[in-house]
Amino acid sequence: MHSETLSPVMSDALVILGAAGIVIPLFARFRITPVIGFILVGLLVGPYGLGGMVYEHEWLFYVTITDPERLEPFAELGIILLLFTIGLELSFNRLWAMRKLVFGLGALELLVISTLLAAFLSMMGQFWTGAVGLGLALALSSTALVLPMTGTQTPVGRAALSMLLFEDIAIVPIIFMLGAMAPYAQADGLNGLFDTVWQGLLVVIAMMVIGRFALPRLFAQAARTKSPEVFLGATLLVVIGASLATALVGLSPIVGALLAGLLIAETEYHAEVAGIMEPFKGLALGVFLLTVGMGIDVRTIWENLGSIALAVVAVLTLKAIVTGVLLRLMGARRSTATETGILMASPSETTLIVLAAASSALLIQPGTAQFWQIVTAIGLTITPLLARLGQVVARRVEPQPKFEGFSEDGEEPRVIILGFGRVGRLVADMLTRHDQPYLAIDSDADLIERCKREGYKAVFGNAARADVLERLGVERAPAVILTMDEPILAQRITRKLRSAYPDLPIVARARDSIHAAELYKAGASTAVPETLESSLQLSEAVLVDLGVPMGPVIASIHEKRDEFRERIRQGAALEHKPKLRTSTAES
Numbered sequence: 001m002h003s004e005t006l007s008p009v010m011s012d013a014l015v016i017l018g019a020a021g022i023v024i025p026l027f028a029r030f031r032i033t034p035v036i037g038f039i040l041v042g043l044l045v046g047p048y049g050l051g052g053m054v055y056e057h058e059w060l061f062y063v064t065i066t067d068p069e070r071l072e073p074f075a076e077l078g079i080i081l082l083l084f085t086i087g088l089e090l091s092f093n094r095l096w097a098m099r100k101l102v103f104g105l106g107a108l109e110l111l112v113i114s115t116l117l118a119a120f121l122s123m124m125g126q127f128w129t130g131a132v133g134l135g136l137a138l139a140l141s142s143t144a145l146v147l148p149m150t151g152t153q154t155p156v157g158r159a160a161l162s163m164l165l166f167e168d169i170a171i172v173p174i175i176f177m178l179g180a181m182a183p184y185a186q187a188d189g190l191n192g193l194f195d196t197v198w199q200g201l202l203v204v205i206a207m208m209v210i211g212r213f214a215l216p217r218l219f220a221q222a223a224r225t226k227s228p229e230v231f232l233g234a235t236l237l238v239v240i241g242a243s244l245a246t247a248l249v250g251l252s253p254i255v256g257a258l259l260a261g262l263l264i265a266e267t268e269y270h271a272e273v274a275g276i277m278e279p280f281k282g283l284a285l286g287v288f289l290l291t292v293g294m295g296i297d298v299r300t301i302w303e304n305l306g307s308i309a310l311a312v313v314a315v316l317t318l319k320a321i322v323t324g325v326l327l328r329l330m331g332a333r334r335s336t337a338t339e340t341g342i343l344m345a346s347p348s349e350t351t352l353i354v355l356a357a358a359s360s361a362l363l364i365q366p367g368t369a370q371f372w373q374i375v376t377a378i379g380l381t382i383t384p385l386l387a388r389l390g391q392v393v394a395r396r397v398e399p400q401p402k403f404e405g406f407s408e409d410g411e412e413p414r415v416i417i418l419g420f421g422r423v424g425r426l427v428a429d430m431l432t433r434h435d436q437p438y439l440a441i442d443s444d445a446d447l448i449e450r451c452k453r454e455g456y457k458a459v460f461g462n463a464a465r466a467d468v469l470e471r472l473g474v475e476r477a478p479a480v481i482l483t484m485d486e487p488i489l490a491q492r493i494t495r496k497l498r499s500a501y502p503d504l505p506i507v508a509r510a511r512d513s514i515h516a517a518e519l520y521k522a523g524a525s526t527a528v529p530e531t532l533e534s535s536l537q538l539s540e541a542v543l544v545d546l547g548v549p550m551g552p553v554i555a556s557i558h559e560k561r562d563e564f565r566e567r568i569r570q571g572a573a574l575e576h577k578p579k580l581r582t583s584t585a586e587s
Helices: 008-027 034-045 058-064 070-088 094-097 099-123 128-139 144-152 155-181 185-226 228-246 252-264 270-294 298-303 307-330 336-345 349-359 368-381 383-397 421-435 443-451 465-470 489-502 514-521 530-546 550-574 578-586
Strands: 415-419 438-442 459-462 480-482 506-510 526-529
Touching: 008 034, 008 270, 034 270, 034 368, 034 480, 058 438, 070 228, 070 270, 070 459, 094 578, 099 128, 099 155, 099 307, 128 349, 128 368, 144 155, 144 489, 155 336, 155 349, 185 228, 185 252, 185 443, 228 252, 228 443, 252 526, 270 368, 270 465, 298 307, 298 368, 307 368, 336 383, 336 421, 349 368, 349 438, 383 421, 415 421, 421 438, 421 526, 438 443, 443 459, 443 550, 443 578, 459 514, 459 530, 465 489, 480 489, 489 506, 506 514, 526 530
Parallel strands: 415 438, 415 480, 438 459, 480 506, 506 526
Antiparallel strands: none
């Protein structure tokens, strides 16, 4: 009866959205990552939980998911979007600077851990081909979970990123190697690997060349429409198109997604793209985590509790020790090596893919594959706990240095200019003249293109969006300057900034004294009325022409400016007192 009233797709959508609406706020209240919540919900509503009781209690159909395979395309989309946003945080210059870490540390970490695991499993009775497949699968770590916890700017994040990038690159040759090791498939596997390598290389080069010229023009056209929907459509077109292009030649779709992110990161639209994609990435990643939870069979875990617990502890311990030691040998701090090693001990979502490839190649038995799938699911579930453990142990091993006003990648904090018209460019010129770093943001795509050609440091974005400002580093900015000629928008942005950053200096352009008073009430540190400045400039010009010495003129101008600003501030403060509101008309 339920199939006539509600389709399985609608039922699954109800469960997913319900989980997102309940899990995220509930776990945020207790300051627990929603990763655990999504996995536990997947376990509860999946086929090994309440989903297995649908035939006994038909009403459970509406709150459970009986076929996890229906969610796999959405879970894959979540991973693709995640890798795309990671690419947005990088750049080709930064990747080139990290090449020694990626192909040095990353390759060494994967090779050493997989070799040790394969040797141990072989000694335990696993045939050597299956041991190699299992070793490679279990040596991988979770890009989807690790990087959102660490970011890519911290020392831990950079170390993890270098290893995870190499693992993502190595997935394709690993899968083809397993195919080559399969019975009667050696020749086809090697030929397939060769074809994938040269075809994939051609596709990547073509994407890089075309993307350099096409993407700025595509997003410029989307930005001119002033429509978030068009901008989102253009972004999804690029991500999905790049993923399909690499998938068609045998590469993983996540390679295309990462490359698309890297290409967009080179344009002035990267902050706006990252902000507009954030909600979709989080929801799709939640779907992936639900599928992980659905693969956990509690009864099987209970029946094999001892061996599963031993396997989890052994794999995590080995990976943590090897990764930490390698990082120390590469010159990392003790705290960084410790925290990164413990966090990278977690398995990966791609471990499940490699296990499936090894099983289909007949390198391991189905029962063995299921055992390690459960170990992987448990490892993914406790990844947030590993992150917390790594932080605690790292602080015990070595106290963290104090923050000294510089970002983790060595870049100086910079002034953020919101609005980059005539006034904004003049402010930028003065900052440059006095060697003060800045970054401007404006929603006019043509203006940004022109300013970039003229050498200004400017990006496209919607300054009213808090997530866009966060990505530009507003929390580290020495000051924020609002120069847009939109009074209501300026007041709204000022209020949001003051609420989020109580100590942030906010300097705002005002049309007149009334608007300046409103900006002071919203939280501006300084509001500069245009009418006041024009009057002061006229007075200065007249006094100088009359022969008054420049020094006294400038001193009196500053005195009058300070006097006028103080009067505006006092008027704004008085309006906050209800009993005095009727007396402000005189101002």
